[in-house]
Amino acid sequence: MCCSFNATLMLEMLRGKRMLFVGDQLNRGQYLSLICMLHRAIPDGAKSFESVDSLSIFRAKNYDATIEFYWAPMLAETNFDNAVVDRVEDRVIRGAPMDKHSRFWKGAHILVFNSYLWWMTGQKIQILRGADNDMSKDIVEMDAEEAYRLVLYQVVRWVEHNVDPKNSRVFFVTASPTHTDSREWGDNETEGGNCYDRTSPISEAEASYSTSRRAMLRVTGEVLAESRVPVGVVNVTRLSEYRADAHTKTYKKLWAEPTPEQRADPRSYADCTHWCLPGVPDTWNELLYWKLFFPANDQVL
Template identity: 25%
Template sequence: MLQNINKGMRLGSINGLRFKQLKLVILAFFILFLLWKWEKGTYYDSGILQPDPLVLTNPANSKFVDQHTSSEEDFPNADPLPQSVVKVEKQVTGAPRPLTMVGYSVDVADEKELPPPEKKECNYRNGKWVSDNRKPLYSGFGCKQWLSESWSCRLTQRTDFAYEKFRWQPEACEMPEFEASQFLRRMQDKTIAYVGDSLGRQMFQSMMCMVTGGKQRPDVEDVGAEYGFVLALGAKRPDGWAYRFPSTNTTILYHWSSTLCDLEPLNPSDHATSYAMHLDRPPAFLKNNLHRFHVLILNTGHHWNRGKLRANKWEMYLGGAPNNNWNIAVIWKAKNFTIHSVIKWLDAQLPHHPQLKVFYRSISPRHFFNGDWNTGGRCDNTNPLAKGSGIRLNHSEDTDAEGAVRGTRIRLLDVTALSRLRDEGHISRYSIMATPGVQDCLHWCLPGVPDTWNEILAAQL
């Protein structure tokens, strides 16, 4: 019996030891499991890491609601829209799709502050036109101090002005409203320069009307003489205009340079002389005044045709001599070469002018239907957004402009696709100077589409 008791005690001791060992093994596994989960980031103290709140804005809940609808009229193939243009968007009234919450994980041992999420830059290219009864920003009747009569469609026989009542809404962000006094304060002691063709001049006049609200401003100073803008003998207009707002010392100017080439008279003593069109030289005005600018907006495009070159007596030059490169002599290639040349030059100058921001504005689309400007082409549609209201593109429609700024510090002001939807906004047959059978389907009524170009510019400043 004693042997049985001793045997039982030994077995109990062994079993107790095994139980303790089993407990230790289980505890060890449990600790290892906790450590593994900790490394994976499954468990964390909410006081150490809080996921950032996700702020979402549904376009349907925006303070502006697109109430505009339009018929999907198909126009002839004279001005086809790319397949990427989105047709008129209908309001969705159903429940929103589920949202995904994105959090951030950090090493708990690292006590450094969690960096804020990178702010995604607004892409103003994609979005839609929406109706807005608060538009326009100024009256075409009132802005006579700055606006050419031929571009003020309110002064013509035109009777429909629905084109004035739209604003551009970017796809993934809200574009700030343009407020004139605030803009001038932001541009205090700064000079804004538009350099380009007549579409650049429209943008300049648009900005002058926007910052004055279309009101007479006798306090605004004409400082054109400071930039050499004087009326030459026999000229219809000077090479530009410049105005200064004394309250903020803000200067806004425009210089005519339709091709962004340096033009040099071959025989300065002859009024009928031809001009060297230096494809590889920026305009002398830019070289002489770049240090005075804080914002520079460039554009070119519609003057690049044989008719314009012949009429203006422009001869292509390269390397200071007549161009013998027949590959570059092709008009569209010469234009592309010039755009790349001036952008490259500006990009090299920017380190020496840290105050300067440069924008290259993409080409403004023409809207001639059933012919061209001289063959009966028309743009007398008055139905806004007849081709659609929205744009969703991965690249600019102006591939030359996009390619020229790629890899540089010059920013693309991409307005081509969004403007292509606004064929009803042209001067059309209502131009004061229009001759019978000729319509202006290149320039825009003001107020109108170029105001949006300036709003996008102001938003990026």
């Protein structure tokens, strides 16, 4: 590798540009990580942050640049885009069109998509066919992988019609793994074990496991490979699978205070999905940085 992450260089390369992350809370974690990595290179009076509904915007004023995040956990429109009122069993996804979300994506010079976690709630997904605004009509049930494929194809078609590869770049970040069952990395002695109290990465001896659904990863690769506009894949899955020690565990802010019973057994409410900052998402951003500014060195990633 020729050089490490350089915040000043990245800001200079983003001068006059709009960088947009689109996806779920893991993508938002990567977005916030990047802001943390950049903000120290910007004087206090020359930066700002605002969040309105689904869109968050960080401005580097001296560079006339914005780094933004748009909340769309499954990329397509759903009836639970407000996660606070989400009920898993009632989820319905619109297969097409994508206008509700994608109108916010237009004009971005760098697009960074992700979508995986919210597809892992079951084997079946409800899809609304057609353009009718009534979310109760023409609903079909599909296997999660095929529904995921359908939505990714919609994203690719949008990219092909709205992104000029001469002026813009598109990336897709692969699955962020969870560590909710310690048996998956060979710990068969801890009943109900998860990432709680893990203080070191998973070793090579333990590393034959995988918590990520490989069928979903295959769908991602197959669909993105067919895009007529190049989509750079930032593969964070395997390297993150080692990091059972890097989650927020009991330090995530919860909707409600843990009960006495939960506090007596911290494993019962340990967050083994989201990542600490600084932490693993910083590494994701270093990979993105390399792919964005040093694409000729992709072979070392």
